[in-house]
Amino acid sequence: MISNSQTSHLDSIDSFLAMEIFSRAQQLEAQGREVIHLEFGEPDFSAPESAAESIRKSMEINDAGYTFSQGLEGLRNEIAKKYLRDYGVDILPEQVLVSNGSSLLLYLSVCLLAPPGSEVILTDPAYACYANAIRLAGAKPVFVKLHHEDGFQLNVSELKKQVTKKTKAILINSPMNPTGVVFSEEVMQSLAELDIPVISDEIYADLSFEDQPHSFLSYSPQTVAINGFSKSFAMTGWRLGYMITPEEWMPAADRLHQNLMISATEFVQEAGAAVLQKSTAYCEQMKAEFNRRRLFVLERMSELGMELGYTPTGAFYVLYKYRDSGKSSLDLCHEVLEKTGVAIAPGRDFGSAAEGYIRISYAQSMENIERALTKLAESKLLTS
Numbered sequence: 342m343i344s345n346s347q348t349s350h351l352d353s354i355d356s357f358l359a360m361e362i363f364s365r366a367q368q369l370e371a372q373g374r375e376v377i378h379l380e381f382g383e384p385d386f387s388a389p390e391s392a393a394e395s396i397r398k399s400m401e402i403n404d405a406g407y408t409f410s411q412g413l414e415g416l417r418n419e420i421a422k423k424y425l426r427d428y429g430v431d432i433l434p435e436q437v438l439v440s441n442g443s444s445l446l447l448y449l450s451v452c453l454l455a456p457p458g459s460e461v462i463l464t465d466p467a468y469a470c471y472a473n474a475i476r477l478a479g480a481k482p483v484f485v486k487l488h489h490e491d492g493f494q495l496n497v498s499e500l501k502k503q504v505t506k507k508t509k510a511i512l513i514n515s516p517m518n519p520t521g522v523v524f525s526e527e528v529m530q531s532l533a534e535l536d537i538p539v540i541s542d543e544i545y546a547d548l549s550f551e552d553q554p555h556s557f558l559s560y561s562p563q564t565v566a567i568n569g570f571s572k573s574f575a576m577t578g579w580r581l582g583y584m585i586t587p588e589e590w591m592p593a594a595d596r597l598h599q600n601l602m603i604s605a606t607e608f609v610q611e612a613g614a615a616v617l618q619k620s621t622a623y624c625e626q627m628k629a630e631f632n633r634r635r636l637f638v639l640e641r642m643s644e645l646g647m648e649l650g651y652t653p654t655g656a657f658y659v660l661y662k663y664r665d666s667g668k669s670s671l672d673l674c675h676e677v678l679e680k681t682g683v684a685i686a687p688g689r690d691f692g693s694a695a696e697g698y699i700r701i702s703y704a705q706s707m708e709n710i711e712r713a714l715t716k717l718a719e720s721k722l723l724t725s
């Protein structure tokens with residue numbers, strides 16, 4: 342007999358609540374309602390032209406095959422150059438492993454550093470997938486709370502209290518999803534001093550608007566840095582990401598990758614190399630536009646009586662604490678969608694510390710952001 346008890350060992354793996362909002366939004370759109378989407382972190386730009394041009398060339402030759410599991414040498418060279426140019430970090434192409442998106446690499450990095458039964462410390466709130474990736478790897482997520490009154494900066498003294506003999510890694514993300522906060526130099530420095538390996542999700546590293554972009558590798562070599570093309574190059578659907586490890590850890594990482602993925606798609610890797618060679622200016626233009634929107638969101642929310650109470654300086658998100666804390670963030674997001682046609686993400690997606698909050702993504706046109714914020718303010722759903 343087939344029953345869902347067969348898959349009950351995966352019951353603790355949550356789905357994205359933002360997806361639930363998105364599905365409902367799609368139903369409303371199918372009925373002819375207009376919806377403004379602020380629930381996802383997906384840039385509203387096209388991928389750089391150099392990526393499309395590279396794919397066209399690859400398709401003419403039409404010889405895509407498996408590649409070396411760590412990825413094409415040309416792309417790994419470009420990634421090493423980027424880390425030196427943009428973050429001042431000297432790495433070897435041999436330290437780079439490329440995959441189809443960074444998501445798999447989050448899981449792979451936990452498998453690499455944290456054996457089943459060990460502990461990985463991460464923030465609450467944090468990107469929704471982290472805790473699930475840790476659980477899937479058989480390790481235990483241990484949370485350290487980020488406090489609104491600290492501007493959502495990480496308190497390393499509090500983190501230190503969570504360190505046990507079982508701690509094998511700390512997982513951070515700066516600039517951060519869902520707060521948009523960039524961890525300060527002091528935070529990074531004190532994290533490095535703990536002498537515990539850090540998995541540093543650097544997918545938003547290039548979207549740091551007030552500070553020089555940085556990699557955790559400039560603070561400690563005991564780092565697995567994860568980065569990709571989805572956000573700063575507007576290439577979410579291309580599925581291209583990479584990780585950087587110390588050379589000593591790469592053989593194990595490569596074995597895992599061979600077994601899970603064999604290799605990333607060849608022509609997408611070629612496109613990634615072309616983008617790194619030719620499209621850094623395009624990336625800068627997008628960054629400037631995201632910053633323009635960020636400043637607009639901060640000013641407009643404040644004018645509309647929706648003060649954030651902290652200053653996000655990176656990625657393309659703001660986390661907003663709504664007034665009626667009796668309502669669950671998921672229920673509120675549903676109500677907001679039905680009554681205003683604006684789709685936003687429930688804080689609950691990002692951990693229990695973000696319940697009572699909603700996340701707004703400003704990876705949307707200025708016009709849509711302006712209309713959405715006005716609708717949210719007029720509805721008074723978040724402010725009363």
Ligand SMILES: Cc1ncc(COP(=O)(O)O)c(C=O)c1O
Nearest residue numbers: 442443444468518544569571582
């Ligand atoms: C913090 C963070 N890490 C990783 C990812 C996934 O990136 P990719 O498209 O490379 O799998 C996302 C996507 O939203 C993210 O917000």
